[in-house]
Every structure is written in structure tokens, then in C-alpha cells.
Amino acid sequence: MGGTMPSNPSVGSDSAGAATQPLLVVDDIYKQFETAEGPVVAVDHVSFDVAPGEFLSVIGPSGCGKSTLFNIMGGLLDGYDGHIKVAGETLRGPHASVGMIFQEESTFPWRTVVDNVAFPLEIAGMAKAERLDRARHFVELVGLDGFERRYPSELSGGMRQRVSMARTLASEPKILLMDEPFAALDEQTRLLLGDKVLQIQQDLKQTTLLITHNLTEAVQLSDRILVMTYRPGRMKRMVEIKLPRPRSSEIVGSDAFGHYVAQIWNDLREEASKGLKDDEARRGGTRR
Amino acid sequence: MAAQSHGGNRFIWQQAVPVLFGIACLFAVVVLLEILIRFGFINRFIVPTPLDIVGSFGRIIVDEHVGSRFLLTFGEALGATALLTVFGISFGVLLHRVRLIRLATETWIAAVASAPLVLMYPLFLVIFGRSALTIIMMGFVSALPPVILKTLEGLSSTRPVLINVGRSFKLTPSQLYWKILFPAALPTIFVGVRLGMIFALINIVGVEFLINFGGLGQLVNELSERYDLPGTYAAICFVILVSVVFFIVTERIEKWLRPGA
Amino acid sequence: MAETGRLTAPAAAGGWAALPLSRRVLLLRVFIIAGLVVIWEAVAASGLLFRDVVPSLVTVGQALVNILTVADYKANIFGTEIMIPEFFRHLWVTAYEVLTAMLIGGLAGLTVGLALGSNPFLSGAFERFLYYLGPTPKIIFFPLMIMWFGVGPGSKIAMGTLSCFFPVVLSAAAGVRQIDKVLIRVGRSFRVNTWQMVTKIYLPAMREPIVNGVRLGLGVAVIGTLLAETKLSNQGLGYLIINAYTIFEMPRMYALLILLFGVSIAANALVGRASRAK
Numbered sequence A: 001m002g003g004t005m006p007s008n009p010s011v012g013s014d015s016a017g018a019a020t021q022p023l024l025v026v027d028d029i030y031k032q033f034e035t036a037e038g039p040v041v042a043v044d045h046v047s048f049d050v051a052p053g054e055f056l057s058v059i060g061p062s063g064c065g066k067s068t069l070f071n072i073m074g075g076l077l078d079g080y081d082g083h084i085k086v087a088g089e090t091l092r093g094p095h096a097s098v099g100m101i102f103q104e105e106s107t108f109p110w111r112t113v114v115d116n117v118a119f120p121l122e123i124a125g126m127a128k129a130e131r132l133d134r135a136r137h138f139v140e141l142v143g144l145d146g147f148e149r150r151y152p153s154e155l156s157g158g159m160r161q162r163v164s165m166a167r168t169l170a171s172e173p174k175i176l177l178m179d180e181p182f183a184a185l186d187e188q189t190r191l192l193l194g195d196k197v198l199q200i201q202q203d204l205k206q207t208t209l210l211i212t213h214n215l216t217e218a219v220q221l222s223d224r225i226l227v228m229t230y231r232p233g234r235m236k237r238m239v240e241i242k243l244p245r246p247r248s249s250e251i252v253g254s255d256a257f258g259h260y261v262a263q264i265w266n267d268l269r270e271e272a273s274k275g276l277k278d279d280e281a282r283r284g285g286t287r288r
Numbered sequence B: 001m002a003a004q005s006h007g008g009n010r011f012i013w014q015q016a017v018p019v020l021f022g023i024a025c026l027f028a029v030v031v032l033l034e035i036l037i038r039f040g041f042i043n044r045f046i047v048p049t050p051l052d053i054v055g056s057f058g059r060i061i062v063d064e065h066v067g068s069r070f071l072l073t074f075g076e077a078l079g080a081t082a083l084l085t086v087f088g089i090s091f092g093v094l095l096h097r098v099r100l101i102r103l104a105t106e107t108w109i110a111a112v113a114s115a116p117l118v119l120m121y122p123l124f125l126v127i128f129g130r131s132a133l134t135i136i137m138m139g140f141v142s143a144l145p146p147v148i149l150k151t152l153e154g155l156s157s158t159r160p161v162l163i164n165v166g167r168s169f170k171l172t173p174s175q176l177y178w179k180i181l182f183p184a185a186l187p188t189i190f191v192g193v194r195l196g197m198i199f200a201l202i203n204i205v206g207v208e209f210l211i212n213f214g215g216l217g218q219l220v221n222e223l224s225e226r227y228d229l230p231g232t233y234a235a236i237c238f239v240i241l242v243s244v245v246f247f248i249v250t251e252r253i254e255k256w257l258r259p260g261a
Numbered sequence C: 001m002a003e004t005g006r007l008t009a010p011a012a013a014g015g016w017a018a019l020p021l022s023r024r025v026l027l028l029r030v031f032i033i034a035g036l037v038v039i040w041e042a043v044a045a046s047g048l049l050f051r052d053v054v055p056s057l058v059t060v061g062q063a064l065v066n067i068l069t070v071a072d073y074k075a076n077i078f079g080t081e082i083m084i085p086e087f088f089r090h091l092w093v094t095a096y097e098v099l100t101a102m103l104i105g106g107l108a109g110l111t112v113g114l115a116l117g118s119n120p121f122l123s124g125a126f127e128r129f130l131y132y133l134g135p136t137p138k139i140i141f142f143p144l145m146i147m148w149f150g151v152g153p154g155s156k157i158a159m160g161t162l163s164c165f166f167p168v169v170l171s172a173a174a175g176v177r178q179i180d181k182v183l184i185r186v187g188r189s190f191r192v193n194t195w196q197m198v199t200k201i202y203l204p205a206m207r208e209p210i211v212n213g214v215r216l217g218l219g220v221a222v223i224g225t226l227l228a229e230t231k232l233s234n235q236g237l238g239y240l241i242i243n244a245y246t247i248f249e250m251p252r253m254y255a256l257l258i259l260l261f262g263v264s265i266a267a268n269a270l271v272g273r274a275s276r277a278k
Helices: A066-073 A113-121 A128-141 A157-170 A186-206 A215-221 A249-253 A253-287 B001-038 B050-055 B057-062 B066-097 B099-113 B115-128 B132-156 B160-168 B173-211 B214-223 B229-259 C004-010 C021-046 C057-069 C087-119 C120-133 C138-149 C152-180 C181-189 C194-205 C208-229 C235-248 C250-276
Strands: A022-035 A039-051 A053-058 A081-086 A096-100 A175-179 A205-214 A224-228 A235-240 C073-077 C080-086
Touching: A022 A066, A022 B115, A039 A235, A039 B214, A039 C181, A053 A066, A053 A215, A066 A175, A066 A205, A081 A128, A096 A157, A113 A128, A113 A157, A113 A215, A113 B173, A113 C250, A128 A157, A128 C181, A157 A186, A186 A215, A186 A249, A186 C087, A205 A215, A215 A249, A215 A253, A224 A253, A235 A253, B001 C120, B050 B057, B050 B229, B057 B066, B057 B229, B057 C057, B066 B099, B066 B132, B066 B173, B066 B214, B066 B229, B099 B132, B099 C021, B099 C250, B115 B132, B115 B173, B115 C208, B115 C250, B132 B173, B160 B173, B173 B214, B173 C073, B173 C138, B173 C208, B214 B229, B229 C120, B229 C138, C021 C057, C057 C250, C073 C087, C087 C120, C087 C152, C087 C194, C087 C208, C087 C235, C087 C250, C120 C152, C138 C152, C152 C208, C181 C194, C194 C208, C208 C235, C208 C250
Parallel strands: A053 A205, A053 A224, A096 A175, A175 A205
Antiparallel strands: A022 A039, A022 A081, A224 A235, C073 C080
16 A cells, blocks of 8 residues: 555545555554444445645535444444555554544533643643643644633533644544534534634645545535445545635635536535435334 | 513512512401400310410520420431431432332332321330330431432433433433532422421321321420410411421522523 | 452352353342352451441341331221231321422422523522522421421421432523423424423433433432431331331341332432433
8 A cells, every 4th residue: 555546446536646654554444343234334435545744624414424434433333344555554543643632522520721721731740830730732722712711501502612622632643533523513613613623734744634524615615526435334435625725615616616616516416315315214214 | 580680560469469468467367366266256265365375485585495396306307318318319319220129119119108107206206215216216217218219200201302412411320410410400409408398397287186296286285285275376376487487498499490491 | 249259250260251241240230249248248247346236138028028028017098907017108108298299399499490490680680599508408307397397297398308309400591401491492483382481391401411410319308308307207108217226126227228228229220211202
């Protein structure tokens, strides 16, 4: 696995172009779950690389196994075939270089904003004054300065998600994994938070992998987008987004943007409607 | 807090009026009682007038040593609470950590929680003698099951995503317990401890009253056996005062444990 | 208690880990019970405590059988006289007191709770007082109840009512407030009247908190009634238990306690089932 070319030939794409060592290698991952109705294949032989500084999104309909992939890459789930390498090391359990941001609200309600953000530093054994100082820097980075001493329950959903983001960034991960971090937010907040993510990503040159089902979000943020099929989750296509950087949410109005969205939706529509039919069939089956 | 300062005058207005109305109603009822009793509509040998009750406050404090009795009852409650916190929470943690023990005993504990254990007080009387220890142990035993059950509930209802956050930061099992599970469960555990304290208080004062020993429960019993009506009512007012203080203190602690909520 | 079971269990069973979970749970339970019985019998045989305080379980069992089978009371049931064990008369008295208390206190609590929960003004004015009185040990009101309602079942019913009112009213008020507001708007949009609003929307939507309140209420009502009976009464289970203690018939007291706990646990489980039944 020397190059960054995806090993699966059915995935029409090209590499990010860099000759550097990939930071994350996902090699032929296969995962199935045992359910009451027999085994279900969640992830079916998925392989790709993420280069340093790259922003890659994985997009697919609900049920394409993207959250399973997220948990596998984060080291929270095992019992899969294939392997994951982070900075050349094979993954066994959670890795210090991988930071995770979860879909569900995951701030600690018993800690203030700054204490939430200082959490990974506290675990690493950093002295109190130093870690609070560092934490304040990351609070500022996500634009929450002035809210350091507030508790999560006093913040809005979007602000809480930014606290989670700052907390993960404070651990200075080499690669940032995000699982639909804005799924619970409204569209405007989502676009504005997207700007924040873009800005942070560009400032920190943060290698990022985003799991999402939102097209606009994926095109707005990514260098490359991996489109997944509905159950079993296979790789359908890798699309390179050649929009100029630095970007902002203003790009959403451009023609090129619309072109990418239309192109990916074309791939996605088929899969999404499969998912919808499958879902309805399952519900119908229990009704009868 | 932000909401309060934002709401301004209108917020205070909406809060204060009902509270003032409530206090006014309480006051009106007291005045009405005074009048009804004065004019003989209510037998004053069954219900003494509020003024008589207030008048006997001084007597209760000076002659009946209500202060030291309060301290005794308070001390017993404190002892029972200490035992409850230590043993109740440890048992809850044990049940949470060892699934086998939980499966074997959780339903039993839930069943015991609904049995009136305080009726065992004669047994405690024989074992520990007619002493404060009997009362503390009775309060402790009868209030233990809810503390265990709430601790277990709090620990097992921790949201999985918080545990995943901990795992993603590579926490050790003991860090996971102390930094995530325990703080997440703390508000629920405190609800259990508070419930336990109420049960303990009910049983402690109940046993004091029944075996005529100790603090405030005995005081009510003695005064009523002497047919000192205003005194009995005054002592009851004092016990109510204690429970008001108890409620306010525990409410504060609960707010403090759920910051910002 | 659990420790004894845990320590002895693996030693006794060779392939402990290989056993299925349900079997291990069953074994652990058996070990816990066996351990308790052994400890009890050892204390009984050693005579460390007064021998009579911890009697052998055999004598407790005999007392239990006696209580349930020796028909020593002439009961008049629907005009026919039959002999029944006296225990059942006392059980009936206590059950009657508790059930009446639950009916009065429960209904009052429910009504007041609904009013407080749905009206912010009333709740702001009066709910505080209820929270303050909630943790008050109700037994201190017993001397007053005797004066107001006499020494018979009346004062015990009053004690039970007073005890169960508070948990019910507080959980009903909190229950109203936890109802999803959209359900109430749906009701309004269908122009239902107040009675329908209460029976078709409020009560079904708050079944769980109400059942929890009633369970808690039942528990404290039983305690209130029984404590009152032990203090001053000549009938009921509380009287029976304290009487067995006064004449120091310990096996009989234990047997009565076992029966009392059994009945209370069953009653509580019955109310709990009501929350799950469709």
C-alpha cells in the first residue's frame, strides 16, 4: 500500500496527488453484525487513504455502515476483517493520534466549558494552570471566548457541539474523525459551523475525516468525498472536489458547487431510494 | 442565570406574586382559625388557637430543651445518613460492576424496598438496647434499599456516548469510573440519598415517638401524653420547621450537583 | 450478605465459568439464602444473643403454620358464622385502613396535583408548602389524629391518608409538567372539553409518574398505618406484632413480620404491574 490510489478499481477517482505517506490507511475493512434475522454486513471491503492535511468526507444514506466505519477507525469497535493504520501503526483500540467528535451531544454536563475542553489534558497529567491556559486557547479557537465558565446546559446545541470540537482538538490529534457532528442542528447553524470548521482546518492544517449524510456540508468542506452504497456499505465512487481554498459558506451559491452537488446526488439518489424501500418493506413486514 | 437577568422585572413579577399570594393565604388561614376558635366554632380543647401555640414556643425551648432534642434527632439522622451513603453507594457500585450479583439480587432489593422494615424495631430494641444506636440502625436499614437502587440506576443510565468519549481519550477503567461514570451518575445518586434521608427521618422520628426515647419524636409523644395541647402543636411546628430546613438544604445541594440546569 | 454467596459459589461448583448465566444466577441465589439460613441457625444454636431473640427457623416455621391454620376466631361473613384464624381478621382491619387511606389520599393527591401541575399560579403559590411538608415524619401528627378521629380505625386511616397524600400530589404535579406540550395542543385543536382533556390526554400521558407516586404513597401509607397501630390499637397487624413482642413470643413475631412483608411486597408488585399493563 505504497501509494494513495484506492485499491478498488471500481472506484473511479484519483489520489490527492501528494507523494507523502498517508496518515490514515483503511485497508479492506469488512464487518458484519449478528442480528435476530441473521448476519448483516455493515461494511463490505472498504479501502481508502487519507493524506496529511486532507479533508475527506464519507457520505451515504442511513444504514450504509458509515457510523460502524467511524467506530472502527476510532478503535471503539473490533471484530472486523482488514486493518487500519494510523501514522504507520496498526490500530488496536483507541489511538492517541485519533480524535473523535460524536454525533450525539457529548459534553460533560458537570464540567464548565473550559473544564470540558481541558479534559484530555487533565487525563494526560498536565498541570492545572497550564492545561486551563491551553484549554482557553481552544475555546477561543471555536469562538466561545466569554463562555469559559458556563455549563453546557446554559448553551445552545451548536455551542455545545463546538465545545466537543474544542475538547477533541485540545488533545491535538493527528487525525480528526467527525460523525455527523451537525446532524442535530438547523441548516443555517450548520453552514456557519461549517465555516468555523473550514477556518480551523485551514489554520491547523488538520487532517480530517467527516462522516455525513448531508450533501452541501460534504461539498462545502471536503477535498475528496467517498460515496457509499446502501447496505451492504461498499465504495461507490470517490469524487475530488476541486473548489478553491480558502473556502467559506459563500461558495454554496457558486455554479461549480451546484455541479458537484448534482453529480454526487446522482450517485446517492439510487442508494437512498434503496434504503427507503428497504425500510418501508421492513416496517410493512412487521405490521402484517 | 442568564434567563433570570434577561427576564428583568417581568420575571420577578411573575415569580413573586404567586409566592406572596401563597404566604397571604397561609396567613389568612391562621387568622381564620384564630377567629373560629375564639368564637367557639372549633373546640379549643381539640385545636388550640394559633396565638396559644406561638405563646408556648418559649416554654418548649426553655423547659423542654427543644434545642438539644433537635441536635439529638439531627445527630441520629446524620449517623444514619453517613451509613446510608457509605453502604448504599458501595452496594450500588458492587451491583453495577458485578453483573451476576445484580441479576441475582436486584429484584430482591426492590422487593425489600417496598416492605415496611420499620416494624422490625422491637428486634432492634432487643439487639441494640433502648439507645440512640437502635434508632440510627433502624433509620439506616429501612432507608438502605432506595439508595442502592438509585445508585445502580444512575450508574447504568450513563449515556453510552459519554463512555465512548472516555474510551476515545484512552481512559483507564478506573479513570472511566471516576471521571465519567461517577460524575454522570451523581445527581441520580443524590436523589437516592435524599430519598433515603427522608425515609430515615420518618423512621427515626417514628421510632423515637414509639419507644419514647431520644429527640423530637419523644417530645411530641410526651407533651401529648401530658395533654399539653399548645405544647404538642408547638413541638409539631418545630418538627415541620426541621423538615423545611431539610428540604431547602437538599434542594440547594441538588442544584449545585446539576450546574446550570 | 452477597459476599458470602460470591465467595462460596466458585469453590462449590467446578466449572463455574462454563455454566450458563441463568444457572449461575440461580446458584448464587441459592447460596445467598443458604448462607443466611446457616448464619441464622448458627447464631440461634450458639445462644450468643438471648436464645429467644434468634429462635431456630423451625420454630418460626411452626409459628407461621399456627398463625395461618389454627382457626380460633368466629367470623361473621355475609351472615354465616365460620371459624377462621384470627390473623385474617387483623389483616382485614389493616388492609381496610390502608385501602381507605389510599382511596382518600390518592384521589385528593391526584386532584390537587393535576390542579397544581396545570396552573403555574397555583403551583407558585402552594407547591412549596407541599414540598416542605413532604419529608415531615407524619407520625408526629398521630396524637392530633387520635383527638380528631378517635382511637379506632379512623385515626389510622387518617395517618395513612396523610402519609400517602404527599408523594401522590408531588408526582402528579411533576407528571403534568413533563407531558409533551404538543399533546395538549393536539387536544385543544380537537376542541375537547376539560373532563376529556383530563381523562383522554393528561392521565394516559402521565401514567408512569402517577404509578410511581402511588407506589411510594402505598409504601408510606402502610408504614403510617402500622406505626399508628403499634402505638395505640387493639386490632390490626401492627397491634398483633407489637403484642407478640410484649409477651415475648419471638417466633410468632418473626412469623408475623414475614407475612406482613410478603403482603406488602405483593401489593406493591400489583401496583407496579398496573404501570406496565396495556
